[in-house]
Amino acid sequence: MTSPRPLRADAARNRARIMTAAHEQITEHGPEVSMEQIAAAAGVAVGTLYKHFPNKSDLVTAVVATSFETLADDAEECLQRENQGSPAMAELTGFLSRVMDTVAHNRAVKAAAYALGADHAAHPAMQEVETRVTQALGQLIRTAQAQGGLRADFTVDDLYLMLFTLPADQPPTARARWLALLLTGLTAR
Amino acid sequence: MTSPRPLRADAARNRARIMTAAHEQITEHGPEVSMEQIAAAAGVAVGTLYKHFPNKSDLVTAVVATSFETLADDAEECLQRENQGSPAMAELTGFLSRVMDTVAHNRAVKAAAYALGADHAAHPAMQEVETRVTQALGQLIRTAQAQGGLRADFTVDDLYLMLFTLPADQPPTARARWLALLLTGLTAR
DNA sequence: CTACAAGATGAAGCATCATTCACGTTATGG
DNA sequence: CCATAACGTGAATGATGCTTCATCTTGTAG
Numbered sequence: 001m002t003s004p005r006p007l008r009a010d011a012a013r014n015r016a017r018i019m020t021a022a023h024e025q026i027t028e029h030g031p032e033v034s035m036e037q038i039a040a041a042a043g044v045a046v047g048t049l050y051k052h053f054p055n056k057s058d059l060v061t062a063v064v065a066t067s068f069e070t071l072a073d074d075a076e077e078c079l080q081r082e083n084q085g086s087p088a089m090a091e092l093t094g095f096l097s098r099v100m101d102t103v104a105h106n107r108a109v110k111a112a113a114y115a116l117g118a119d120h121a122a123h124p125a126m127q128e129v130e131t132r133v134t135q136a137l138g139q140l141i142r143t144a145q146a147q148g149g150l151r152a153d154f155t156v157d158d159l160y161l162m163l164f165t166l167p168a169d170q171p172p173t174a175r176a177r178w179l180a181l182l183l184t185g186l187t188a189r
Numbered sequence: 190m191t192s193p194r195p196l197r198a199d200a201a202r203n204r205a206r207i208m209t210a211a212h213e214q215i216t217e218h219g220p221e222v223s224m225e226q227i228a229a230a231a232g233v234a235v236g237t238l239y240k241h242f243p244n245k246s247d248l249v250t251a252v253v254a255t256s257f258e259t260l261a262d263d264a265e266e267c268l269q270r271e272n273q274g275s276p277a278m279a280e281l282t283g284f285l286s287r288v289m290d291t292v293a294h295n296r297a298v299k300a301a302a303y304a305l306g307a308d309h310a311a312h313p314a315m316q317e318v319e320t321r322v323t324q325a326l327g328q329l330i331r332t333a334q335a336q337g338g339l340r341a342d343f344t345v346d347d348l349y350l351m352l353f354t355l356p357a358d359q360p361p362t363a364r365a366r367w368l369a370l371l372l373t374g375l376t377a378r
Numbered sequence: 379c380t381a382c383a384a385g386a387t388g389a390a391g392c393a394t395c396a397t398t399c400a401c402g403t404t405a406t407g408g
Numbered sequence: 409c410c411a412t413a414a415c416g417t418g419a420a421t422g423a424t425g426c427t428t429c430a431t432c433t434t435g436t437a438g
Contacts, residue, residue, distance in 0.1 A: 199385070203385085233386075233387090234387045235388070
């Protein structure tokens with residue numbers, strides 16, 4: 001199931017360089033950066049990008065998937081802390097807050113959050129990660145409701161809805177205010 | 190202060206056609222439609238677009254400003270109805286709901302709402318319209334607070350924050366749910 | 379009715395990009 | 409150390425899009 005031939009040493013090194021560079025460039029300039037620019041940042045020729053990824057879309061998707069995994073890791077760590085006694089509601093708001101800050105500085109993750117509903121989601125790599133996020137957050141939500149901090153009719157879909165509409169281009173004060181306004185609506189009762 | 194020479198008859202007609210076509214095209218395909226496509230839709234040559242607008246950005250801004258005026262009109266009508274006895278809070282939520290639906294179907298207005306904080310706002314035409322919206326909504330907010338339906342610390346900036354983060358690409362059910370979640374956070378007490 | 383300024387035209391210039399490919403380079407198994 | 413498949417290269421290709429300008433057309437003042 002794994003690769004038949006284990007990738008030559010230099011090829012593996014270049015692949016890593018490309019991923020790093022692509023992540024940096026996309027994070028900074030958004031998915032519309034040119035392949036030339038990514039190649040330059042990685043210190044390779046454009047052709048090399050195409051040796052590793054059939055086309056630009058695939059490269060972008062790979063980067064987005066990586067960013068998205070970070071998000072899933074965060075969600076699962078929240079769940080873990082909750083299991084160790086941390087209040088579920090606090091973990092949820094912490095998660096929301098962190099994602100919001102990340103989105104504000106990282107256009108790749110923004111694309112990722114957005115991609116949940118878009119065509120990127122078709123990619124198999126994405127689907128698995130989405131499941132992880134959904135499961136972790138779902139558990140967190142149920143616990144928060146059981147503990148009485150979160151309104152009873154709140155669902156994972158609602159949480160995704162919040163993620164879609166996070167304010168990305170607003171100053172920190174505005175972002176904090178947005179979260180505060182939202183949270184009063186999510187509190188139980 | 191007005192134009193020195195009053196625009197030839199055919200020129201005025203073409204200008205109107207261009208504005209209409211540009212509005213339609215941008216509404217449907219977003220601001221990235223080509224000038225060629227707009228020209229074709231207007232039934233003129235590309236060169237004519239440039240006779241009326243120095244560059245694409247200016248044309249897009251003109252269209253966005255138009256859409257934005259519709260929004261200002263709506264806000265002022267809300268204020269008027271409020272003066273005739275309609276509950277301020279109902280007018281506010283109605284306004285939000287309408288803007289949301291429009292954004293969902295009209296990418297030009299989406300750009301407009303977004304432009305409030307972006308560089309488009311630099312244009313003089315925008316500034317005036319922004320003042321109209323801000324005044325009307327500010328009045329509405331104050332009344333809603335006096336009538337006790339709206340939380341006391343809510344400001345016009347908060348309302349803009351909501352406009353920035355309206356869910357555009359979500360199905361109607363999701364949009365409605367989003368509004369409902371938000372509103373429970375805005376209710377007084 | 380005429381002259382001419384205002385307006386319209388659209389091919390051409392110029393820039394940006396994604397993508398390809400014929401050729402040079404190199405890691406690595408034997 | 410060699411043979412060779414894997415890999416890397418970057419100029420070239422073709423597509424698309426904004427903008428310009430020399431040229432033609434037409435509204436309109438007188």
